[in-house]
Amino acid sequence: MVARGFRLTAVVVLVASVAVVGLAEPASAKAxxxxxxxxxxxxxxxxxxxxxxxxxxxxxxxxxxxxxxxxxxxxxxxxxxxxxxxxxxxxxxxxxxxxxxxxxxxxxxxxxxxxxxxxxxxxxxxxxxxxxxxxxxxxxxxxxxxxxxxxxxxxxxxxxxxxxxxxxxxxxxxxxxxxxxxxxxLRVLATGAWVCPVQGARAFTNDWGQPRSGGRRHKGTDMLSPSGTPIVASVAGTVVQHDRGLGGKGYFLHGVDGNTYYGAHLSRFGAAGRVAQGQVVGYVGTSGNARGGPAHLHFEIHPGNGAAVNPYGTLRTYC
Ligand SMILES: [Zn+2]
The missing domain is CATH 1.10.287 (Helix Hairpins)
Structure with a gap:
């Protein structure tokens, strides 16, 4: 199984590199x-x-x-x-x-x-x-x-x-x-056990680790989206709201999956306490140090409530 997995990965990498040199991305013919x-x-x-x-x-x-x-x-x-x-x-x-x-x-x-x-x-x-x-x-x-x-x-x-x-x-x-x-x-974009937090038009790249003011490094993904776009709980869990510092209006979602999710720069809050998957927990904005910049959700994933990991792969899959 493991060996086969590696072979499959190799094929995927090959296909990806071919795509990079200019071939069109494979699109679903039936779409x-x-x-x-x-x-x-x-x-x-x-x-x-x-x-x-x-x-x-x-x-x-x-x-x-x-x-x-x-x-x-x-x-x-x-x-x-x-x-x-x-x-x-x-x-x-x-x-x-x-x-x-x-x-x-x-x-x-x-x-x-x-x-x-x-x-x-x-x-x-x-x-x-x-x-x-x-x-x-x-x-x-x-x-x-x-x-x-x-x-x-x-x-x-x-x-x-x-x-x-x-x-x-x-x-x-x-x-x-x-x-x-x-x-x-607006379609629900995830069919698995995870829902894209931004439920509306959004764009993002892998900006993990980019330098930020004061020698900080970017510990999440900035999901650009028009101000007021709903933000939902990716999994069921408990939401704790947070309103201060660089993040401005933010939320911690302690998910039933054991992960903690953090979202920042909200324009306003939604539900707090126990929330169902897909429930609106806030709206995209520019609060905190995002003021004056493009509206976006700064999104972090902390597996097992530990240190943040790059959320890009997950977002790329579900958003
Ligand atoms: Zn950010």
Whole structure:
């Protein structure tokens, strides 16, 4: 059984790699036209979600670049200021003492030594030190140019992100229309012992582990969906609502299957306490740190109430 399973896996992997090189995904020949429409709209929505994810990643990287060049520029300016102050102090003392600087007036011995050294090298016309000063000035102007370029990159990345967000929402709207065109309106998408938590148009990619602010890593899947789309219990269990922090309005579903499910950024809550499978526990929104971004359900799976695992495989199967 195990060996056969492996062989089957190998075949699946082969088929998958063939699909990647450009062949059309195998579609059910008997699928009615409405289902085909939904499948096409879903594919487009997922592709748009993937592009949005990439744009978010790029804009985070550009943000980090800007911070790095800003820090470098601050350090450069500090060094330049020090050199300038030392040179100016020396010039003033030279003027006041009518020639030889009165170094005894300087309190800090380290500064005295530095001032003395700089003053002497300048007085002696040391080309090396003046060169160092000029090189630092040039370095600062290079840093400034790089900073400006990165800031432009960042702005471009942010506007790409904005455009992608609009594209995803447009795709989700046409997906929602295709779903409504079905007789039942919104179909129940899972036939097994698990129900897709977002019951409406949605798109998602495998964004597990993506870097987030404050050095965090993404511990779930962001399911993009129009605000107000119902969120249901994937399995029967007990819902505990949670309303604070980065997740905003969220819920813990302690499932009868032994897993804990966490959903965040709800616009409002649904049922709490004992819930049946498929019962509405809330609605998609942008609460918590999703404010200002695209509406989505941040979804986590904690097997046996332990650490979160990547929920993408499960969602890909049931949603
Ligand atoms: Zn998330």
């Amino acid at each position: 009615p036209p409405v289902d085909q429409k939904i499948a096409t709209a879903q594919k487009a929505a997922n592709a748009a979600a993937a592009k949005l994810n990439q744009a978010i990643d790029e804009s985070n990287k550009a943000k980090a670049d800007v911070a790095r060049f800003r820090a470098q520029s601050t350090a450069n300016r500090k060094k330049l200021d020090e050199l300038q102050t030392n040179l100016r102090d020396y010039a003033i003392r030279e003027y006041q003492s009518g020639g030889g600087a009165t170094y005894a007036l300087v309190d800090d011995p380290a500064r005295l030594a530095r001032t003395h050294y700089l003053a002497r090298t300048v007085a002696l016309g040391s080309v090396d030190k003046l060169d160092a000063y000029r090189i630092l000035l040039q370095d600062e102007s290079v840093t400034q140019r790089a900073l400006e370029a990165r800031m432009r990159d960042r702005e471009a990345a942010v506007s790409r992100q904005r455009a992608q967000r609009a594209a995803v929402m447009a795709q989700l709207i046409s997906l929602g229309k295709a779903m409504k065109a079905q007789k039942s309106g």
